Amino acid sequence: MTIRKNIAVSESGFVFDPDNGDSYTLNETGKLIIDMLAEGKTEKEIKNYFTEHYDVDEGTLENNFNDFIIMLKNFNLTENE
Amino acid sequence: MKPKYTIAVTGLNNTDNPGPGVPVIRSLREAKSFDVRIIGLVYENLEPGIYMKNVADKVYQIPYPSSGSDELMQRIAYINDKENLDVLIPNFDAELFTFMKGEKQLKASGINTFLPTIEQFEERHKSELPKFGKKYGFDIPFSKPVANLSDINSIRNEFDFPVLVKGKFYDAYLAYNTSQIIEYFNKISAKWGVPVIIQEFIKGTEVNVSALGDGKGNTIGAVPMRKQYITDKGKAWGGITIGDKNLQDITQKLISKTKWRGGMELEIIKTHENKYYIIEINPRIPAWIYLATGAGQNIPEALVNMAVGKHVEPFKNYDTGKMFIRYSYDIIGDISQFEKLSVTGELEL
Numbered sequence: 001m002t003i004r005k006n007i008a009v010s011e012s013g014f015v016f017d018p019d020n021g022d023s024y025t026l027n028e029t030g031k032l033i034i035d036m037l038a039e040g041k042t043e044k045e046i047k048n049y050f051t052e053h054y055d056v057d058e059g060t061l062e063n064n065f066n067d068f069i070i071m072l073k074n075f076n077l078t079e080n081e
Numbered sequence: 082m083k084p085k086y087t088i089a090v091t092g093l094n095n096t097d098n099p100g101p102g103v104p105v106i107r108s109l110r111e112a113k114s115f116d117v118r119i120i121g122l123v124y125e126n127l128e129p130g131i132y133m134k135n136v137a138d139k140v141y142q143i144p145y146p147s148s149g150s151d152e153l154m155q156r157i158a159y160i161n162d163k164e165n166l167d168v169l170i171p172n173f174d175a176e177l178f179t180f181m182k183g184e185k186q187l188k189a190s191g192i193n194t195f196l197p198t199i200e201q202f203e204e205r206h207k208s209e210l211p212k213f214g215k216k217y218g219f220d221i222p223f224s225k226p227v228a229n230l231s232d233i234n235s236i237r238n239e240f241d242f243p244v245l246v247k248g249k250f251y252d253a254y255l256a257y258n259t260s261q262i263i264e265y266f267n268k269i270s271a272k273w274g275v276p277v278i279i280q281e282f283i284k285g286t287e288v289n290v291s292a293l294g295d296g297k298g299n300t301i302g303a304v305p306m307r308k309q310y311i312t313d314k315g316k317a318w319g320g321i322t323i324g325d326k327n328l329q330d331i332t333q334k335l336i337s338k339t340k341w342r343g344g345m346e347l348e349i350i351k352t353h354e355n356k357y358y359i360i361e362i363n364p365r366i367p368a369w370i371y372l373a374t375g376a377g378q379n380i381p382e383a384l385v386n387m388a389v390g391k392h393v394e395p396f397k398n399y400d401t402g403k404m405f406i407r408y409s410y411d412i413i414g415d416i417s418q419f420e421k422l423s424v425t426g427e428l429e430l
Contacts, residue, residue, distance in 0.1 A: 006324065008402070016402055018323060018324040018401035018402055019323060019324055019325045020286065020288075020307060020323055020325065020351075021306075021307040021309065021321040021322075021323045021402075
């Protein structure tokens with residue numbers, strides 16, 4: 001899954017969708033996920049990064065990660081696959 | 082050396098229901114291809130644009146179009162004698178007919194305009210929109226003109242609630258039942274006359290496009306905007322330019338098929354199913370035009386250049402993510418200005 005190419009993400013975690021003018025604010029974790037998706041990392045690679053660098057169990061990570069991805073899709077921020 | 086044009090502009094009513102005059106003038110003052118002397122044409126002597134700094138160089142009162150075309154055209158002739166106008170940019174729907182009809186007369190006096198044809202103007206009326214959609218292949222919500230209250234009952238089976246009740250020029254209210262339709266019909270018809278238009282309410286995001294057609298089917302400029310802050314009158318108090326390509330395609334198709342001449346504003350609802358319904362086509366530059374200028378397309382400048390017969394290349398792009406935010410601001414005038422305008426109908430600034 002990738003983030004749409006024309007979506008602008010600033011260093012501060014501000015996301016702007018130029019197609020409809022919507023904007024969103026990401027926290028540090030959300031920004032990290034979006035950056036990794038933009039770099040072309042797979043979902044598995046991203047999850048591995050979080051289990052390695054954060055004190056989080058797999059179940060909690062899985063739930064939160066999936067919620068975040070569903071939200072990105074609902075807001076139409078991802079490329080259609 | 083740049084030419085200097087004397088340009089007359091109406092719509093200096095920068096109120097909470099703003100006319101396009103002031104943003105048009107600001108755009109003209111930023112034009113790179115010419116300098117300007119601006120003649121403000123006003124209906125009321127408290128239109129805020131009269132008193133704003135660096136807007137008009139001189140202001141003249143003009144009679145309402147309802148006083149009759151002859152009276153308005155005579156007044157324009159008087160102003161032209163004094164000011165030697167190069168271009169006239171009317172900014173109200175209600176005055177356009179008079180100026181379109183008088184286009185040749187204006188031209189003969191040296192006043193250039195760049196307006197739609199009467200046919201283009203007539204066929205995009207709110208009451209004619211469904212026919213327009215069918216003719217040119219656009220999605221339009223169900224709309225029916227209503228001339229008297231008994232018509233409402235006869236079309237009752239043709240729509241579901243809620244519906245929009247709209248005036249032929251301005252005003253729109255959302256009605257959830259027949260008694261509300263009647264209430265709004267009376268309110269609107271008292272102000273704007275009939276017909277009043279009953280329009281299906283389409284749920285979605287309202288997006289607008291400000292555009293300019295060259296009269297030969299080419300789109301010279303087009304900037305789409307999404308309203309971000311809307312007043313209780315439904316006016317944009319803040320907005321942002323967006324890059325939705327479908328809006329560009331719809332605009333280019335419309336201008337190409339109708340060979341639209343002049344400025345225009347498309348009001349479109351984008352549904353959650355990604356369908357685009359045209360809900361209004363305004364035959365003039367909109368009040369948020371300065372956003373288009375800020376985003377890289379100075380549409381009033383291009384319009385003036387076309388009005389004086391210059392070739393204008395279409396704009397190739399604009400910036401997305403440019404925002405406008407209106408504000409209210411008190412300016413201090415003096416009774417002597419008000420007095421001069423009230424007594425003589427003219428005010429040098």
